Amino acid sequence: MASTNAKCANEVSQLRVSKVTAESFRGVPGRIEVSFVHVNGRPSSALIFGDNGSGKSSIVDAVEWACQKAVGRNKSLKGNAAPSLANLAAGGAKCAVEVELSNGSSVRRWATFNQDGTQIFGGKILRDFARIPMSLKRADILRFLDTPAIERGSIFIDHALGEDISTVPSLTTDQQAVIDERHEAKRLMREAAIDLAKLIGVEPPPRDANDIAEMIAVDVYKRIPAVDRIKVSLPRAVQEKVQEVDRRKRQVYELNQRAKRLRLPSSANTERLLAMQSLLSGVGDWLTSAFLSVTGAPHIRRVEPVFGELSDVSLEIGVTLEGRVATTPQKVFSEGYQDLIALLYFLALARAAGQQGQARVLILDDVLQSVDANIRVALMELVVREFKEWQLLVTVHDRLWRTQLRDIFQRTGHPLVEIEIRNWNFGDGPNLSSAGGLDPADSLWSALESSDPFVVCGIAGRLLEQICDRLSWTIPISVKRKRGDAYTLADMWPGIMKELKRTSSAELLVKVDTWAHLRNAAGAHYNEWAEGITWAEAEAFGYAVLELYEAVHCESCKQWVTRAGSKRFACRCSAVRIESVS
Known part of the structure; x- marks a missing residue:
């Protein structure tokens, strides 16, 4: 068994999802096909956008x-x-789904529902997908936070185990009562031991019963045999804490005896629980580094999961602060940081499962939308960086967050397919369109064919503002901080003009600047005198903005230019370059 597990741990699955077909399934009354194949011909990550x-x-x-x-x-x-x-x-009588995989195979599953009951058809779960659930939803985060630590491990009862393994037996009222009492006794024993450790200068404080016993034997009684300890005179405060630890230890022993009489299930005899413990408890290093990377919190030293200490299915998250102070997230973290800890824990498990052979496909179903805005971008940058070799299927309903996600994927060079749901109705289901090939300039090209100067000025102004928004941080430029970071064209354009005025794009910027006033005059606000704007003026503005867009955005790598030297800028593939001129 051990050799098999070692072999699996060394196998990295390269399996990806190429296409999914759904028929009469959930919100799909008819039949839809969704491809995740990038223009490079390989399955890639996907951004699925649509309203709630x-x-x-x-x-x-x-x-x-x-x-x-x-x-x-x-x-x-x-x-x-x-x-x-x-x-x-x-x-409501049947449903069917089929997934085409990157190795050329496919998996089909279907079900029928009638008066005779439910019938499920399709093969067993492939080994590549048999370790953990491949999706993460907001409900998972909430359940993690709302479930008491003593039974939180039950959330992951289906992790790392594949199929056909019996679940952990349900507990009687008496059994649950014993578990709760034992949990409280252990907690009080640990707290007393922590207080004792502070009194005698032991760092870090012990957590489990064996470490506590060793601290008392070595650091309190200096290895004096137990039978002779009664002769030792201890400081009163130390003596009181030693007695409290002993009292709680006796309580735990008595509760353990009651647990045996009630025949509580033991993790030592449950394959499912042993496998859970192996996966759930080995992610502390990554969890800590990920939390610090996202938050930059200087007072946090360690974030560590502790599995199986309070009960067979307990899962605690321990936090060590500066000065080696041990606590819990609930005591020191805001709700936003607690959300983040839960989310990172699920991600840590997915990452660990991927290292052990799980197919590197991860679904993030609108789960990041609820994360605090001030850390959401940093969190997703971490996800795309740490899961660079994964296929990420991300659903999103907010347009701004969609744009931010697209930029994050592009900045990291992570291939992305965009899928947009334009509308949904009960009879027809979702109306899909591929947004992967959409270019921000397409709308302006279409507007130039309409011969409406006001439409052209409005769309050209919007594209110019988008250009400025991207260049403001890819160049970057200096912008005076505003409430909510709500910058306008007037805030960003002067800085961009200043940065690029001695480059090969200077003449183009002057051309755009000549007509930029049309953005407000005719495209964004009503002005009576603007009624006289000619088509030639609007056309000149539109083409100038398009020319600027092509000068700062690469069609090949889909990246904006970034600084490549003093007054020199280039996209990632260097196909688009802006050079310094004397």
């Missing part, structure tokens, strides 16, 4: 059900597949 309730989750749920015979951690959708998988507009 438009069917984004139906697409990624179809991928997950096909690959894992489940949807998230919702146990009602595992195995027997609840009828909620079938679309009501299609009759």
Whole structure:
């Protein structure tokens, strides 16, 4: 068994999802096909954009059900597949999904629901997808935060185990009461030991019973045999804490004896729990570095999961502060930071599973939308960086966050397919369009064909503002800080003009600047005198902005120019360059 596990741990699955087809499935009454193949011909990450309730989750749920015979951690959708998988507009009697994989194979799963019951068809879960759920949803974060530490490990009962392994037995009222009392006794024993450690100058303080016993034997009694300790005179405060530790230790022993009489399940005899412990407890290093990378919190030294100490399915998150002070996230972190810890923990598990052979496909179903805005970008930059070799399927409903996500993927050179859901209705389901080939300049080219000067000025002004927004941090420029960082064209354009005035693009910027006033005069606000703007003026403004866009944005690598030297700028592939001129 050990050799098999070692072999699996060294195998990195290269399997990716190329396409998913769903029929009468959840929010899809008919049949849809969604391709995740990039223009480079290989399956890539995907950004699925649409309003809430438009069917984004139906697409990624179809991928997950096909690959894992489940949807998230919702146990009602595992195995027997609840009828909620079938679309009501299609009759609610059947559903089917199929996923095409990068190795040329496919996985098909379908179900029927009638008076005779539920029938599920399709093969077993592939080994590549058998370790952990491949999706992460907001509900998972909330459940993690709301579940008491003593039973939090049960959230991950289906991790790292594949199929056909029995679940942990449910507990009786008496059994649960013993677990709760034992949890409290252990907590009080640890707190007393921490106080004792402070009194005698031991750092870091011990956490488990063995370490506590060793501290008392070595640091308190200096290895004097237990039978002779009664002769030792200790400072009163130290003596009181030693007695409190002993009292709590006796309580734990008595509760352990009660647990045996009640036949509480033991993790030592449960393969499922042992596998959970192996996966859940080995991610502390990454969890700590990821948290510090996102927050930059200088007072945090360690974020460490502790599994199985309070009960067979307990999971605590310990936090060590500067000065080696041990505490919990609930005591020192805001709700936003607690959300972040939970999210990073799920990501740490996904990363660990990927190292052990899980297919590197991860679904983030609108989960980052709820993260505090001040850390959301830093968090996603970490995800794209740390999961660079993964296929990330990300759903999003906010337009600004969509733009930020697109920029993050582009900056890191992570290939991305964009899929947009334009609308959804009960009878037809989601209306999909591929947004992967859309260029910000396309709307302006279309407007120039309309011969409407006001439409051209409005769209050209919007594209110019987008150009300025991107260049303001890729060049970068100095901008006076504003409330909410809500910068306008007037805030950014002078800085860009200043940075590029002695470059090969200087003449082009002067041309744009000549007509930039049309953005407000005719494109954004009503002005009576602007009624006389000619088509020639609007056309000149439109073409000048398009020329600037082509001078600072690369069609090949889809990147904006960044600083490459003194007054020199280039895109990532160097196909677009701005040179210094004397």
